[in-house]
Amino acid sequence: MTLPASRPRQPSGMARRSDPVQQIENVYSQMDQLLQGFFGQQVPESLAGTRWAAPADIEETDDAFIVQLDVPGVKPEDIDVELRENQVRITGEIKEKERTGVLRRQTRPVGRFEHLIALPGEVDPDKVEATLSDGVLTLRLTKTGGPQTRHIQVKGG
DSSP: OOOOOOOOOOOGGGOOOOOHHHHHHHHHHHHHHHHHHHHTTOOOHHHHTOOBOOOEEEEEOSSEEEEEEEOTTOOGGGEEEEEETTEEEEEEEEOOOOOSSOOOOOOSOOEEEEEEEEOSSOEEEEEEEEEEETTEEEEEEEEOOOOOOOOOOOOOO
């Protein structure tokens, strides 16, 4: 019976360990180089993933709908809110930050965003408030009186 040959052991200081984070960074770096090499410095918007939906909370109170949207780094002039019947469309842009160094990793979203919200009730277009504070857009959409149930007495003739 023969035993399989054993591998020579490396000294403890020379052991190679795999770093998964470094491997992922290498893949991203290679993809960036590939896209820049193929398209030049300007990567097409369709590949850059420029449209995304911002995280949002929608709350209904007795008299209003409250919408809160996370849009860090966005200025009020870069946001557009449009109300059409019971649908709210919020669009805007998170602009790329000017950098002096080499960008090694980017996980924060940049580019155009869009969020469509269908509200379950009617709102008064003249009573909509929008505020932007600490990277959170808050919309307060006041409900209309809307149709109310009314009991009608039937009279005999």
